[in-house]
Amino acid sequence: MSDAKLKRVIIEPVTRVEGHGKVSLLLDEQNQVKQARLHIVEFRGFERFVQGRPFWEVPVLVQRLCGICPVSHHLAAAKAMDRIVGGENLTPTAEKMRRLMHYGQTFQSHVLHFFHLVSPDLLFGFDADPAIRNVIGVAQKFPELAVQGVMMRKYGQEIIKATAGKKIHGTGAIPGGINKNLSIAERDELLKDIDQMVEWARSALKIAKDYTTENLEKIAPFGSFDSNHLSIVRKDGCLDLYDGNLRAIDAEGNKIIDQVDPQDYMEHIAEEVKPWSYMKFPFIKSVGPENGWCRVGPLARINTCDFIDTPEAEKERQEFMALTKGKPNNITMAYHWTRMIETLHSIEKIKELLHDKDLQGTDLVVKGERREETVAIIEAPRGTLYHHYKVDKNDQVTMANLIVSTTSNNEPMNRAVQKVAQDHLSGVEITEGLLNHIEVAIRAYDPCLSCATHAMGKMPLIISLFDHKGNLVDQRAK
Numbered sequence: 001m002s003d004a005k006l007k008r009v010i011i012e013p014v015t016r017v018e019g020h021g022k023v024s025l026l027l028d029e030q031n032q033v034k035q036a037r038l039h040i041v042e043f044r045g046f047e048r049f050v051q052g053r054p055f056w057e058v059p060v061l062v063q064r065l066c067g068i069c070p071v072s073h074h075l076a077a078a079k080a081m082d083r084i085v086g087g088e089n090l091t092p093t094a095e096k097m098r099r100l101m102h103y104g105q106t107f108q109s110h111v112l113h114f115f116h117l118v119s120p121d122l123l124f125g126f127d128a129d130p131a132i133r134n135v136i137g138v139a140q141k142f143p144e145l146a147v148q149g150v151m152m153r154k155y156g157q158e159i160i161k162a163t164a165g166k167k168i169h170g171t172g173a174i175p176g177g178i179n180k181n182l183s184i185a186e187r188d189e190l191l192k193d194i195d196q197m198v199e200w201a202r203s204a205l206k207i208a209k210d211y212t213t214e215n216l217e218k219i220a221p222f223g224s225f226d227s228n229h230l231s232i233v234r235k236d237g238c239l240d241l242y243d244g245n246l247r248a249i250d251a252e253g254n255k256i257i258d259q260v261d262p263q264d265y266m267e268h269i270a271e272e273v274k275p276w277s278y279m280k281f282p283f284i285k286s287v288g289p290e291n292g293w294c295r296v297g298p299l300a301r302i303n304t305c306d307f308i309d310t311p312e313a314e315k316e317r318q319e320f321m322a323l324t325k326g327k328p329n330n331i332t333m334a335y336h337w338t339r340m341i342e343t344l345h346s347i348e349k350i351k352e353l354l355h356d357k358d359l360q361g362t363d364l365v366v367k368g369e370r371r372e373e374t375v376a377i378i379e380a381p382r383g384t385l386y387h388h389y390k391v392d393k394n395d396q397v398t399m400a401n402l403i404v405s406t407t408s409n410n411e412p413m414n415r416a417v418q419k420v421a422q423d424h425l426s427g428v429e430i431t432e433g434l435l436n437h438i439e440v441a442i443r444a445y446d447p448c449l450s451c452a453t454h455a456m457g458k459m460p461l462i463i464s465l466f467d468h469k470g471n472l473v474d475q476r477a478k
Contacts, residue, residue, distance in 0.1 A: 005028070005029070006026040006027060006028060006034060007026070007027045007028075007029075007031075008024060008025070008026055008027075009024070009025040009027060009430060009435075010022060010023070010024055010025075011023040011024075011025075011435050011438060011439065014038075014439055014442055015439060017117070017439075017442060017443060017446075017447050017448075021038060021039060021442075021447075022038075022039050023036065023037065023038055023039070023417055023438055023439075023442075024036070024037050024039060025421055025425065027425075030427060031425075031426065031427050031428065031429075031430070032426045032427055033418075033421045033422045033425055033426045035418075036414075036417045036418045036420075036421035036422070036438070037276060037277075037414060037417065037418075038277070038410075038413050038414050038417050038442065039276060039277055046061075046062055046064075046065050046400070046402065047400045047401060047402060050062060050397050050400045051396075051397050051398060051399070051400060052396055052397065053396065053397055054395050054396060054397075055081050055084050055175065055389070055391045055395055055396070055397055056081065056174070056175055056395075058077045058080075058081060058389065058397060058400075059074050059075075059077040059078040059081060059171075059173055059174065059175070060074070060169070060171055061077075062074075062077045062387075062400075062402070063077070063169055064169065066448055067168055067169075068109060068112070068448060069105065069109055069380055069381060069382065069448055070168055070169050070170075071101055071102065071104075071105035071160055071164065071170070072102075072105060072378060072380035072381065072385055073380075073385070073387075073402075074164065074169075074170065074172075074173055075098055075101065075102055075173055075242070075378055076376050076377070076378045076380075076385050076386075076387040077376070077387050077389075078098070078173035078174065078175065078376075079243075079376035079378060079387070080374040080375065080376035080387045080388070080389050081174075081175035081176075081374065081389075082175055082176055082177075082374075082376075083371050083374040083375075083376070084175060084370070084371050084372070084374050084389075084391050085175045085176045085367050085368070085370065086176075086367055086368025086369040086370060086371065087175060087176025087177060087365065087366040087367050087368055088368075089366060089368075090176075090177055090366065091177060091361065091363045091364065091365075091366060092358040092361065093178070093181055093358050093359065093360075093361030093362070093363055093364060094176075094177035094178045094363075094364055094365070094366075096353055096356055096358050096359055097163050097172065097178045097180075097181060097182060097359060098163075098172075098173055098178065098242065099242050099349070099353060100159060100162075100163050100182070100350065100353045100354075100359065101159070101160060101163035101164055101170075101172060101173070102241060102242050102378070103159070103241070103346040103347075103349045103350050103353070104156045104157075104158075104159025104160045104163065104346075104350065105156065105159075105160055105381065106156075106241060106342060106343075106346045106381050107152070107155070107156040107159070107197075107201075107343060107346040107347055107350065108152070108153045108154075108155070108156025108157050108159075108160070109156070109381035109382075109446075110298075110339050110340070110342060110343045110346070110381055111149055111152040111153045111156065111204070111343060112149075112153050113339065113381075113443075113446045114149070114204060114208065114336065114339060114340065114343075115135075115138075115145070115146070115148070115149025115150075115152070115153075115204075116135045116149060116153075117135075117443060117446075118336060118443055118444075119135075119138050119145070119149070120132075120133045120134050120135065120137060120138055121133065121436075121440050121443070122207075122211050122336070123138060123141070123142065124137065126433060126436055126437050126440050127431075127433030127434075127436070128433070130432060130436070133436070148200050148203070148204070151200075152197060152200050152201070152204070155190075155193055155197050158189075158190060159190065159350060162182060162186045162190060163178075163180075163182065165179075165180065174365065176365045176366050176367050177364045177365035177366060178364050178365070179364065180364075181359060181360055181361055181362065181364065182359040182360060183360070184360065187354055187359065187360075190350075190354055191354055191355075194347070194350070194351050194354065197347050197350075198344075198347050198348070198351065201340070201343050201344040201346075201347045202312070202344060204340050204343060205316060205337075205340035205341060205343065205344050207340075208336045208337045208339070208340040209316075209319075209320075209337050209340070211336070212331075212333065212334060212336070212337045213323075219331065219333040220331050221423070222331075222332060222333055222420065222423075222437075222440075222441065223332040223333070223416035223417075223419050223420045223440075223441035223444065224330055224331050224332045224333075224416075224419070225330065225332075225415055225416075225419060226251035226330050227251055227293070227294065227295045227330055227412060227415075228248055228249065228250050228251065228256060228284070228287070228291075228292070228293065228294040228295070229248065229249050229294055229295050229296075229299070229300035229303045229304050229328055230246065230247070230248040230249075230284075230294035230295070230296050230300055230304065230384060230408065231246075231247060231296060231300050231301040231304045231305070231379060231383070231384055232244035232245060232246055232247070232262075232377055232378075232379055232384060233245065233247045233259075233304060233305050233306070235259065236306070237305060237306030237307065238305060238306065238307055238308065238309050239301055239302075239305035239307070239308045239309070239317075239345070240379070241301075241342075241346075241378070241379040242378060242379070243378070244377075244379075245258075245259040245260055245261055245262070246258075246259075246260035246262070246265060246268065246269075246377065246384075247259065247260075247304050248284055248294055248304070249303065249304055249328060250328075251328060251330060252327060252328070253303075253326075253327055253328050256284055256286065256287065257284065257286070262375045262376060262377040262386075263375050265375060265377065265386060265388075266388075267285070268284060268285055268286070269282055269283070269284065269285065269386075269403070270282070270283060270285050270289075271283075271403065271407075272289045277410070279406070279407055279410045280403075280407055280410070281293065281407075281410050281411050282294075282403055282407060282408045282410075283411075293408075293411035293412065294408060294412075295383075295408075295409060295412045296382075296383030296384045296405050296408040296409055297335065297339075297381075297382050297383035297405060297409065297445065297446065298335055298338035298339040298341070298342050298381075299329065299332075299334055299335045299338045300383065300384075301338070301342070301379060301383075302317055302320060302321070302329075302338040302341060302342075303328040303329060305317075308341075308345055310344075310345050310348035310349060310352070311348075312344055312345075312348060313341055313342070313344045313345035313348060316341045316344060317341055320334075320337060320338065320341060332412075332416050332441060332444050332445075333444055335444045335445060335446070336444065339446070342381075371391075372390060372391050372392065372393070373389070373390045373391070374388070374389050374390075374391070375387070375388045375389075380404075380405050381446065382404075382405040382406055382409070382445070382446050382447065382448055383405025383406070383408055383409060384403075384405055384408060385402075385403070385404055385405055386401070386402065386403035386404075387400075387402055388400070388401040388402075388403075389401075404448070405448070406445070406447045406448050409445045409447065412445065413441075413442055413445050413447065416441040416442065416444070416445075417438055417441060417442065419441075420437050420438050420440075420441045421438060424437045425437075425438075
């Protein structure tokens with residue numbers, strides 16, 4: 001059947017996600033879904049206008065990509081610039097302050113997504129009236145839960161403020177270290193609420209876990225499919241959100257790559273482009289573009305790691321893995337369960353770090369041998385984040401490449417959209433509730449769409465000169 005005979009259904013914009021995107025569905029005369037795609041319809045261009053800037057500006061500049069996960073870009077860029085100044089072996093105070101910042105970011109980001117963006121679907125149902133299927137509806141019917149979400153996010157933001165100087169777009173991490181430590185007064189203020197935050201993290205995890213297990217028959221096939229999973233892990237295989245080497249496993253748990261140094265990522269990871277999206281499609285070179293794509297983020301991290309080094313989160317990880325008898329869990333909606341395991345892990349780490357006297361240290365910055373190329377990889381809340389830069393002898397950035405977590409999840413999200421569309425929309429009358437099913441699958445990945453858009457090659461500037469009759473007189477391209 002030709003495209004002219006197909007009916008097009010557009011979901012625009014995709015709601016309750018960060019950034020702007022749309023979904024297009026092509027249906028035949030029997031309403032059978034023939035094609036379903038997630039289109040990212042915005043462009044940011046940070047990889048271009050960071051060029052020419054002095055390298056020490058980059059950690060502050062690139063975090064303007066996003067107001068939800070700026071800390072992730074701030075720390076990834078700072079880690080990259082550590083290598084430029086030869087300061088990658090941070091002092092204990094610098095590394096622990098950065099880790100505290102990162103766990104505060106992960107805590108508040110996961111909470112924001114779960115309580116504000118996802119909970120309406122879980123609490124009211126995918127088909128509920130959109131007038132109540134939103135955060136205002138949650139606040140009206142579940143006021144205590146709404147307050148919990150707000151206060152937990154506020155606590156994470158206070159951690160960021162104490163470590164980065166500001167809640168959004170801070171300046172705490174600098175090449176080779178940090179520019180402030182944690183004062184006793186700041187520490188004591190944060191410790192006042194720590195036990196409440198741990199308790200709330202436990203209860204949020206219970207909501208996600210109970211929802212998954214009680215609705216397993218319904219949600220197990222929902223937008224789900226076998227996939228590879230990728231993240232960084234510590235050298236001993238432990239979950240580590242701040243630092244580590246790349247590991248990827250297949251749907252059965254077999255290792256595809258393991259302990260790949262971030263500096264060598266280009267030997268293993270490539271990016272494909274497609275004409276209908278501004279997002280690229282990363283894949284593992286040894287497997288190829290057709291089957292080498294991977295899921296990243298909380299589900300992937302729990303699947304790829306061998307253990308978690310905080311006791312409560314590790315106990316919860318073991319219970320989660322028992323659901324699939326130790327094999328990787330490929331249930332798309334299980335992202336919510338794993339996201340809350342990481343929330344509990346983050347607050348356990350925050351409590352541990354707040355009792356560490358190194359945070360009051362005064363040795364903040366180190367320097368060493370100067371370099372001109374650098375790569376840093378960090379686990380952002382949404383998944384593995386790559387920052388790759390080249391810096392010339394005049395200290396100016398000459399090349400920047402960012403592979404953002406949502407970019408890696410591009411292919412999985414498109415597959416989830418396709419599967420939900422075919423399973424739930426084919427051959428039936430399409431309603432708003434059914435269209436929301438597609439958005440539910442996308443929201444499981446917690447995409448940050450504005451972070452993920454960038455271009456390959458040069459963005460041309462074309463100037464055309466026309467005479468008064470509209471005839472092209474001259475044209476110049478740069």
